[in-house]
Amino acid sequence: MTAATGRTGTPPGASGTPTGRPPGGAVAAAVRGANPIAKLAASAVLAIALVFSLDVVSASVALALELLLLPFAGLDGRTFWRRTLPIWAAAPFAGLTILLYGRSSGTVHIEWLLVRISDGSMELALATMLRILAIALPAVVLFATVDPTDFADGLAQLLRLPARFVLGALAGLRLLDLFGDDWRALALARRARGVGDAGRVRGFFGQAFALLVLAIRRGSTLATAMEARAFGAPGPRTWARRSRLSRADALLVAAAAGIAVTAVGAAVALGEWAFLGGR
């Protein structure tokens, strides 16, 4: 799970992921270097617990505990805000929608056309907002330091997904970088060929089609290159990088499970736990 065939001990995130110069600390390094499959499991544990609990208490306890731990997740401040900005923006919007249109109960405060703000919808809105943050923040932060190659190794070696599928997807992912350059070149080329004056929408679709054609060409060349290197050869495949789970990975998943249990436990203890919104 370290870079190649290479020296062991290099945290995977250190090579390709744009984490800038992340804060040090042994915990942060351990989280950064955790197996992507452990990160996937930790995110999943939190998500499952919170998807089933639609109450303010479980979501806020989970979020509070997470916020305490996130500084140790191996992201520097800048990257943290850049990566999580969409969540901070989306969560209040989701909450607002629920506030205005959500299932109402209790005292109704405002009513106007379809809008109906009630005690029930206010509580639901708050719970939704907190829940989105509590699920998405750890997932985004943990996956910000996941290297695609290591993730693919984990998916194929630990979760036993078909290697052909996983590696094909991984190689295809690399082509995405090229598509950015292709897109810019195509825009210039279309202008040079006299078809750059089309309206914005038509031009976009024309160019998108050209990119698709090019992408298929590139994809098939890449497939040939992979095949020429015995990709899909009969017989067992070996892995230059061994993907395995360590004690740190177990601790990461345990921490996530701890948060989930504490959050649900607190809600249950306070009699607030709302399983799937029911009570």
Add this chain to the structure above:
Amino acid sequence: MPAAVRAEGWGWRHASRRAFAVRGLDLEIRAGERVLLLGSSGAGKSTVLAGLAGVLGGSEEGDAEGRLLLDGAPAGTRRGRAGLVLQDPESSVVLARVGDDVAFGCENLGVPRDEIRRRVGEALDAVGLHVPLDASTARLSGGQKQRLALAGVLAMRPGLVLLDEPTANLDPDGVREVRDAVGRMIERTGATLVVVEHRTAVWADLVDRVVVLEPGGGVSADGDPATVFATAGDALAARGVWVPGRPVDLPHRRPPRPGEPLLRTASLQPGRGRTPVGLPVDREIRGASALAVAGRNGVGKSTFGLTLAGLLPPVAGTVGALPPLARGLGPEPARWRSTELLTRIGAVFQQPEHQFLAADVAGELAIGPRAIGAAPADIEARVDELLERLRLTRLAAANPFTLSGGEKRRLSVATALATRPALVVLDEPTFGQDAVTWRELVLLVRELIDAGAGVVAVTHDSDFADGIDADRLVLAAQPAGHAR
């Protein structure tokens, strides 16, 4: 263990084509031989390599005839015995990190982990790629990417190494890097080698046998390099092979007197986005003359060409079109409409694929004339004339993407000329071209110049620049600390 190759009446027809790419090929290559495979553009050289590498695909991809054997067994069944390096460096990289990419083939063959580790180190050493194992493959230069691909092949310990125009997309530095890497590889492994490449001078010292394929099938010359080049030199040159020590014969020409100024740059600094590349350029471009633009890698030659062509706005300074070129429009080509550009400035990109828009060659040539509103009869006449002039008539109905490298290049030049622009900007037009296409390009550009057009060619190829009697402009990098 080097591998032996044997073709017995072998042929292959792509499913989308009527004609066979290769037919009736009888050839024997002994283990450890180093063969340069030659033939004109479209003689099926790449098909032979793909067949040997076992990547032609099954019956849904095309029809096979005869037999193609590797160590006595059908080539497709011997995975890992043959390793293939393709022309386009971009498409041969599989993984994001150098060490992982080299290991990829070994993994597929089921080589044990410790063994892979050892082989990766050896292979990178053999191709002289001394970068950290976790270096990003995306940041390698073209020459480095090709050496990486070669290392990936070497790590598989193939008995047969196949190189399909490995240096065609590279600048002169990259060509040298790859050639030296192949030389070192041969010394160390003794593998059988088959190279396809037009630039024979690069490989002449490395190979011990030259085989010339006939278009349509068969072998027309076969022997040691000196003999083949001496006895079949004329025939080879006529087929587009760059015969060592034999310059391409160009008719003598007196360049015309330069015409009116078309374009003038003032303190021009091109760039992508807002970052200027290179030092400011003041230059005038006249009709009936050529300008060759050179400079080291990364100095922004392509960007310079695109800016002159009115495709990118200058980051600093100006590109000023003068009345003979602007013909009533404003002085900034970057502000002209796309259709207005067509009759004024034509651009030929380094990668022809980027410029292809139509489903067939004839349709491709008709796009420009149609965009400027030419009459259908005129469009047809112009398309036929260009097809004929650039020897593409036979391919009028073919999909542009399925053409060979030389054919693609001829087509991309033809599309730019279809609307008779007053200024033509070409980006590395001769990269990877065979001698016949090369000569045609020179003559075509000469014709353009003689007819009064201005030509700007971004090129590393000084023979080409000489051939079109071009003035030189060498772009300079910004001093360190100033750039980027």
